[in-house]
Amino acid sequence: MRIFLIAALCLAVPPGFAQTSSPPSRLGLCAACHGETGQAHMPGVPNLAGQRLDYLRDALQQYRDGRRNVPVMRAAIGPLNDAELDALARWYSVQVAAPPQVRS
Template identity: 80%
Template sequence: MQPPSRLGLCAACHGTAGRATQPGVPNLAGQNLDYLRDALKQYRNGRRNVALMRAAIGPVSDAELDALARWYSAQSPQAVLP
């Protein structure tokens, strides 16, 4: 799978493989595709009111949102240590 063109936009906080690089930022790796797609659309349209996400996602098309959701849902989640 080819990384989406807008991956750098998200990777700054969520990491290229969907493992967050900053405290308080959620991991996206392995999340449900439909959930991610819907969440991204909600950030873009303001239904989820997070200014940083709205600014980042605002100019992203439906096709680009879909590519990002597909990418992150296909990544392996971080293993939970006992």
Template identity: 65%
Template sequence: MRTFLVVALGLTCALQALAADMPPKPVRLGLCAACHGETGMAQIPGAPNLAGQKLDYLRKALKDYRDGSRDVPLMRAAIGPVSDADLDQLARWYSAQTPPPQAAGQP
């Protein structure tokens, strides 16, 4: 019985630590999720998966779309006048998501 309690306590602590690492869901996630999925897995053909991308890459890419450095009208319209804080929340959210494992035999 003691072993069971020790294991249960350990799992509880581990799950709480994992949950603490997950950033809060961004308020502006809705429009992004329409194409990229709430967990960063694309919902439409041609939209890239964002789950697990590097935080700095996502942060820069979002700023570049917003500021027009990356000339993709759809992304610029979707992002609109978003603050740096909102962009940071989105980047943190998607970088913290776990992409599904690659199927065996896929490049």
């Protein structure tokens, strides 16, 4: 009975409930390479959709603070404060990752 109730509650959650209703104000530079929904547009750029929130938050702080030495990332997010980094991490963490493409 308990499993049935949990399943029913999960199904009752409207689609997109977990997603933030609007993109963060600082998404522009990130979206240029990683895509607005976290699907990268450029070869070699990682997809961010569906990554763990704590991982994204920590990685963004490391890029901003120079602990991860990637100049393009440091330039893009250097001026962002913790709240802005948190909004970006939250946005990308709730996006749905696309299934991997099979290459022939």
